[in-house]
Amino acid sequence: MNHAFVAGTATTAFGRHPDKTLIDLAVEAGEMAISDSGLERSEIDAVYFGNFLGRGIDGQGVIASVVARRLGLGNVATTNVEGACGSAGIALRHGVLSVAAGAATAALCIGAEHMTRPGTEAITKLLTEAGEMSTDGAAGLTFPGFFGLVANAHAARYGSRREHLAAVIMQNRASAITNPNAMFREAVSADQIASGKLIADPLRLLDCSPISDGAAAAVVTDLAHTTGSRDGAVRVLACEQTSGPVGIRHMETLTSFPATVAAAQRAYKSASVGPRDVDVVELHDCFSITEVVNVGDLGFFPHGEAHLAIAEGLTTSSGPGVVVNPSGGLLGRGHPVGATGLAQVHEVVAQLRGTAANQVPGARVGMAHNLGGAGATATVTILGAA
């Protein structure tokens, strides 16, 4: 089995791209990631494309083949993978598996989404496809609605309040200011958060990650092919993928995602590290409450303490422990859903190279956590400075 490295990454600007298509964005990120990796185009022999909404919006299938053709990659293996908002993490993992199995010399993993065209109502409806359509979808449960339930359950069980959720938002929005590719680059105040439009009680507008366009990409290869990497390759210490219940009726709790817990446990074991060894994590804050749950599920703080630790600033760069979402996370960077998992990897790789805009000093071990749907899928990737 070959050991896998991330030799190059890239992300487009996240935000609104009215003049570009989903495919344009994917090609743009792919070009930049190849360039960053230092590999020749002819060395790429697999393409994984993560996307969730493209079929519903544009109707184009076999997009990985369209993208590979646009990139001039010849008859490479092209695979479209879907795991809702966790699609890009799954794309990365299959690049890693291809290299590990010796089936690819170098895999180009791309995640992309173009969500701003259809409008909020249409997108909200399409996003319900990440939940169990025959029950939750049929009952009209939206994704903000689901995470509103999570926030209420968390408040009832652990006593989290508006000020804890506001801390998540303010921290991530503050971090995003330094990220040139972030959708939002302005700080927000507690007043702005509290006066935002109510979306799904108790979640208000700024508790919700935005509808965004964007793409991100990574080139995964073996050690022998990392020599041209612009700022150095990063070692994949673990890349684990799991699943969990899709519909609420199958969930034992609303305050933890079993897919995240299982993926984290396997990743820590596989990488032979623990939560205390992780210097920086990009985790899936699709809503403010999701960051709180994830910090618990990933083992950084016990459930019931995570919201307090965040509000105390223990997960920011001035704190003593792990730094959470220095890129701004989904709340600040934006959340083109199929792209997010690879945008996380782009940030973690920059942190381990020491080239991040919001650099965590001396970061040696980083994690990316990508969640699909209401915990239907999860990936946890642990990367180490080479």
Place this chain on the structure above:
Amino acid sequence: MNHAFVAGTATTAFGRHPDKTLIDLAVEAGEMAISDSGLERSEIDAVYFGNFLGRGIDGQGVIASVVARRLGLGNVATTNVEGACGSAGIALRHGVLSVAAGAATAALCIGAEHMTRPGTEAITKLLTEAGEMSTDGAAGLTFPGFFGLVANAHAARYGSRREHLAAVIMQNRASAITNPNAMFREAVSADQIASGKLIADPLRLLDCSPISDGAAAAVVTDLAHTTGSRDGAVRVLACEQTSGPVGIRHMETLTSFPATVAAAQRAYKSASVGPRDVDVVELHDCFSITEVVNVGDLGFFPHGEAHLAIAEGLTTSSGPGVVVNPSGGLLGRGHPVGATGLAQVHEVVAQLRGTAANQVPGARVGMAHNLGGAGATATVTILGAA
């Protein structure tokens, strides 16, 4: 790197299933494949789900997670893969890669499609998503339309005629009579073929594979976990995946699919066999002309001779060479598009176990060839009797 084996396979009946959903069919095939493999449910640690049209018809995302939950598989890694009509071949390949990389002990690969509900016009439109939507789709080119062009190009270049295409249809329909899961189990005459409704010149109704419902599955594992396999495990000698042009404007020829040629070349090399070593092949006869092209692309007969060889009976079980589509192929078995690649594997495994309904005597090496779109993706899998 672990060597991969197919320990169990299954297929539902192909045809019309008005009382079942896509998920019902997938679960049914998955249950049967696990049972056939002799593995415990707890030994399955990855699920690959191949499907093309489900998002457009039912809108359910993360289906692999829904199916895994229904099968009681716990927090296994679940991945939805899409490569148009080649989706199931891609699902199989990723089961093989997972086992080869040591990431899975046993992978359940499922392909499924439920196509009969929306009606022919709606399905024909959804199927155009396998072509380049921005050009061919926008111009109104349907898939029968594309393969009509292929048939005309082949006739102009190699002189193939109605009687050659009719031979493909009559042979595959005759083979399907013995297949208990086939959609069509009646022979057809040259007169019936010639008097069929014109679909896309020169293709008539019986030149086209039918709109079908169905699912197929396979369990891929390592040697150590094959001991309970009901009729014996089969060795994966090669499992290669490629891509090719999606839109007509990028195709250098209409009488060959570069993705098939490349996948076959790599598979022969990887398995250390040649076309003459293959006893039986299930290949992607989505239209009668496609079988002719594939027989050439896979190297069984030179292009220009394939249609003559088929018409002479050289690819039937009474012929001296490779036996093509003993299951009835897509024309006879039916073509629930996302299921086809694994239905092919089910037949090839039965042939190598010596348990096929239409058994090729002494078959030792078998091939499955699954094509996506107009050659946008291809997989070629070579299996060997253990």
